[in-house]
Amino acid sequence: MKKAILLLFLSLFFLIILPDQSHASANQSKIILDGQEVILPSDVQVTVMNKHVMIPIRVVAENLKFRVNWDQKSHLVKIQQNSKIISLHVDQREAKVAGKPVLLDIAPQILNKSVVVPIRFVSEQMGLSVSWDNKDKIVHLTSSTNNSAQTEDSTPNSENNEKVSLKHINEINFLNNQLVVSMDGKVTPIISHLKDPNRIVFDLPNTTFGDLSQPLDSGSMGKLDVSGQPHVSEVRYSLFSRDPDQVRIVIELKHANTIQVNHEFIGDQLVIDLNDTGDFESPIQEPLAGERGRKIVMIDPGHGGSDPGTTSISNKHEKDFNLALSLKVQELLLKEPEIEVWMTRDSDVYPTRTERVQLANKINADVFVSIHGNSVLESPQANGTETYYYQRSSSKELADAIHKRLIKAIGLKDRGVKDNSFQVIRETKMPAVLLEVGFLSNISDEKAMLSNTVQYKAAQAIVDGIKEYLSIR
Ligand SMILES: [Zn+2]
Known part of the structure; x- marks a missing residue:
């Protein structure tokens, strides 16, 4: 009852105090959830529409560990909060909460490809306490579970226990081809090489920024001055993920040199040496695209990094399935002498869909295959394989070739080959397909999809389909 009064108060509060700024976007806005800043993807923001504060629903719901499902075709967002299912339609004021219709102040909208909903809906239907600091553009959200954890001392809080091992980074320097990270503990960096542009990425698990001597933009990212460094054009750092916290440092290279990376701890300093092997001719990864007349196949593991995709019935992330299967496809394609395989990602990172499309178009790939898992939370019986193409007959032909083998x-279950307007298959210029290999929300599909053996069979089918399409024996 108290809560209802509070919510009523908050609702009135928003109606009364918001200044008159229609459609003004709140740039550099922040969302603080239970005292922690939610890391918003760069194109996602809080906005004010007709005096209603609108927040990106997916990132908030996912930070609350709710399952979120987005159906591109019907523009429907489904959020599963424990046993309660909330369905929201873009451009429709009526939502469904636990099967009952609820009217929103303003319909959910798509803003920069993310769905924003009025903050009041979040407070009333998802049980969060909300407040909006209009001056600093900060949305404060407090989940009720967090409230009870604060008031009931006896509630064990396993999350806090996990955070005990969190290391703080206090200084980052780059000089003479050496990156030095000062921190209050030791972690093993995960190092990956990426290209376009060539860069070396250091992920430091279980780390956050301590009293960093360098400036941080909007609290979570910054750059070092590397002017005059011979091989490096930029060094940037960011709090790449939260819960678990992870700082990422990216060193962007001026040219495609072969750089050897060595790291060691000296006291509390992680020292990373970049050794230029002097081989200016050999690029970091593959040779120039399509060299020696090979066909270029681009594999796109859906989602990744901050975008987990859908959630499986046993709570696994779609992004991990997509990557696991895609890496098997890559492994098999690497054995094909007439095929050159490119990946839009080969680790848990999130290139935007636009970046994926641009890369495929830039290297002029011959085929593009995006790999996903499906999920419909409220119908766990839904199952089967779907293959999507967009309009072009060449894409349909590729879809048919892969689909029949995959089935x-x-x-x-064979759910067929379908035409649909997904960005990665619509905006790529080559034959492009998007595979929904099965339903991660279905128990038996999930079991198959998460099996290594089945993944290899699927990978082989995808490779065989691609080869058939490319007329490679
Ligand atoms: Zn997906």
Whole structure:
């Protein structure tokens, strides 16, 4: 009852105090959830529409560990909060909460490809306490579970226990081809090489920024001055993920040199040496695209990094399935002498869909295959394999070639080859397909999809389909 009064108060509060700024976007806005800043993807923001504060629903719901499902075709967002399902339609004021219709002040909208909903809906239907600091553009959200954890001393808080091992980074320097990170503990960096532009990425698990001597923009990212450094054009750092916290440092290279990376701890300093092997001719990864007349196949593991995709019935992230299967496809394609394989990602990172499309178009790939898992939370019986193409007959031909083999190889229900407007298959210029290999929300599909054996069968089917399409024996 108290809560209802509070919510009523908050609702009135928003109606009364918001200044008159229609459609003004709140740039550099922040969302603080239970005292922690939610890391917003760069194109996602809080906005004010007709005096209503609108927040990106997906990132908030996912930070609350709710399952979120986005159906591109019907523009429907589904959020599963424990046993309660909330369905929101873009451009429709009526939502459904636990099967009952609820009217929103303003319909959910798509803003920079993310769905924003009025903050009041979040407070009333998802049980969060909300407040909006209009001056500093900060949305404060407090989940009720967090409230009870604060008031009931006996509630064990396992999250806090996990955070005990969090290391703080206090200084980052780059000089003479050496990156020095001062921190209050030791972690093993995960190092990856990426290209376009060539860069070396250091992920430091279980780290956050301590009293950093360098400036941080909007509290979570910054750059070092590397002018005059011979091989490096930029060094930037950011709090790349939260819960678990992870700082990422990216060193962008001026040219495609072969750089050897060594790291060691000296006291509390992680020292990373970049050794230029002097081989200016050999690029970091593959040779120039399509060299020696090979066909270029681009594999796109859906989602990744901050975008987990859908959630499986046993709470696994779609992004991990997509990557696991895609890496098997890559492994098999690497054995094909007439094929050159490119990946839009080969680790848990999130290139935007636009970046994926741009890369495929830039290297002029011959085929593009995006790999996903499906999920419909409220109908766990839904199952089977779907293959999507967009309009072009060449894409349809590729879709048919892969789909028939996939159905045969993994034996899930045949849901057919379908035409749909997904960005990665619509905006790529080459034959492009998007595979929804199965339903992660279905128990038996999930079991198959998460099996290594089945993944290899699926990978082989995808490779065989691609080869058939490219007329490679
Ligand atoms: Zn997906």
